Amino acid sequence: MSKVLILAEHDKGALKKVTLNTLAFARQYVAKFGGSYDFAVLGHNVGAVATALQGFGAGAVHVADHADLAHPIASAWGKVLADLAKSIGADVVVGPASTTGKDVLPRTAVRLGAGMASDIIALTDSGAFARPMWAGNLTGNVKISTANKVISVRASAFDAAEATGGSSPIQAVAADPALAGSRVKFVSFDGVQSSRPDLAEAAIIVAGGRGLKDRFGAVTEPLADVLGAAIGASRAAVDDGFAPNDYQIGQTGKVVAPQLYFAIAISGAVQHLAGMKNSKVIVAINKNADEPIFKVADYGLVADAFVAVPELTAQIKALRG
Template sequence: MSTTANKTLILAEHDGRSLSEGVYHAVAAAAFWNQPVELLVLGHDANSIAQAAATIQGVSHVIYSDSTAFAHTLAEDAAKLISQLGRDYSVILAAHSAFSRNILPRAAALLDVAMISDVLEIQANKTYVRAVYAGNIYTTVQSSDTLQILTIHSSRFPQAARTQAPAEIDTIAALPATPASRWVSEFRSQSERPPLSSAKVVISGGRSLGSAEHFEQILAPLASKLGAALGATRAAVDAGFAPNDIQVGQTGVTVAPELYIAVGVSGAVQHTYGMKDSKVVVAINQDPDAPIFQVADYGLVGDLFEVVPSLTASIQSQP
């Protein structure tokens, strides 16, 4: 397979209301290649999403596929369309998330090229730095493929700004839907708190909280005071203390807030991989030897059931 143009295509993730913050990081990462950057928006009645994508600085073109099949995008349908478009690009990328890692490997297989995931650094000569073993080892890999397909670790790249001169938007037809799979239903947790992936303050709880009731009773008031998002460790999620969509870690959401407060979190590498890029990390744990203190900027050894309510009471509510 050979490509016909030196262009970059970015798969734009959105929830039907707004673009994911990762899209802005992906556009900034794409500047490395110094070539035109085009955004692919998949959706149904999502004109506002396409228009928002067109205002990202560095985007030269937006391709919008409006189809009922993309009202709830299935990986099979998205990958099939990307594989048809892919021959016109030298790079296809997206922010590393459940959405992109479900679609792009399928597209890579259809295009018969390698898929490089969760890239931390882009280097010359199709070379990339990525982490293995939950971030304990960095590896440098080089691809020989003409077409590069990758996902980037959002927190390692800046955010692209907005522009007053929006890019042109082209609408294209979707391919026939894949009959082998169909969308059945979904459940989304409703919350007035900021989204976990883009919150400036994140408060995460571990299994030490003991129950779903304690998780909410102890952490929610502090989150409300600080205008923070709630996160959880995998152990807390597996124990049923918190929903899966707020899991922070290697198999969950990767965050890099200005302030990360870890409450009753032991500091397993699976979890720290997802939050170690936070600007300031505060750990509260009664075990002075807990590994979380090794990545924390500030640590408090104490009983979380006493410390957190006391901390909450001492903070003025956000206006």
């Protein structure tokens, strides 16, 4: 029997969907090995996040609400999460493989003497954790040999869990993280302002490459607007300053699997494919027919993106009236 503690992800006081993708993994784990799961909500003024999690069948929603936890400082969050796991007897701690999860969870693992498996995409029949390695060219099945286990979950590999009704009790965690965080000071956050859906949650993504140059926004934004899509980018486009870092899709950026993915002027390097090749439908628009992106695309259009994308935008707009 296991007790699984799920680190909830939230932003500006609202629950993020990746938490429910992570929950889907936790439910699979509990179904296979037996036991129950609880949520951990860390932050400041996060009451609404806790409330939003009450209907998902957890034994409890533990809330560590503290001014010093307002930003996810890894040393502080890692300690509070580990202390909570110990106090409730959780032997498995899971969280999304977001930048916060990647930053915090290893520190929790050390405090619990736990091995950690990163970026899990499946629980295998034999109970191993499947995870992409070598940019997803191979899948590694890994076992954690310690009694306590820490796991980060690739959100795009699990469908968001549904609510089950009921009302899990909310339990306050007495947390004093001040000591753990005292050698780290939050300075500032420079957020990407966007009214578009989050890349991790979008059903449709319009991604652009370096070839769009300073017309990156002019090409991708109208198409994204008409489709209600999120915008992504190749690493090269971000490196050259045509798109913010938050847009980067790939092995070392965001990993996405939307219903529909437009790769516009993206060559399809192995590192980019690692971040999007599990999309349901892939459309590639590129003027060079030899680019590797066409080897994974369901629909390829060999054309100049500066001409084809505005035309595509206009036609979809006309369809949608």
